[in-house]
Amino acid sequence: MLMLCVLQGERSFSEEEEEKLQSALSLEKHTLHLLVETLSFILEQAVYHNIKPASLRQQLENICVEADRAEVFAHVWASAAPDVLDKIRLGIFAPKKLDHVGWQLCLQMASSSRSRLKEPHAVLDLGLRTEDDAERLQDVFVEFSHQDLLDFYNQMEMIQTQLDSLS
Known part of the structure; x- marks a missing residue:
């Protein structure tokens, strides 16, 4: 749907569709x-x-749009608006569910100027999915230094303790 593509910042039409529109509407590409x-x-x-x-x-x-064209636009909006607004609300407010967790350990070795320095980093790959399992949304990659990972771990432990106390 044109409205959704536009609102998500994607291309509204393929190159072929643009050429067809250009021809049908007798418009230059610009x-x-x-x-x-x-x-x-x-x-x-x-x-x-x-x-x-x-x-x-x-x-x-x-803003000087002809009345019949404004009416057509309003009619299309009336029929499409509820669906478009629902999809936007779901995209923004729908809870995401953690689908998978992957990780990598990266170790940056010393350079000639800093001979003994090693900087370990962990990279977590968090795969998110919509709560109804309808679609895989995205992979979120988060890089942690040793201290960042320790802080994150301690926060997760606190959350787990609070969840355990509720059940």
């Missing part, structure tokens, strides 16, 4: 990109302000 960016901005503002379709139509007319 003009098509400007049109898509403008529509993206309007949609982002509509989402941000959770604007009602009638208000969107009125605001578009206030």
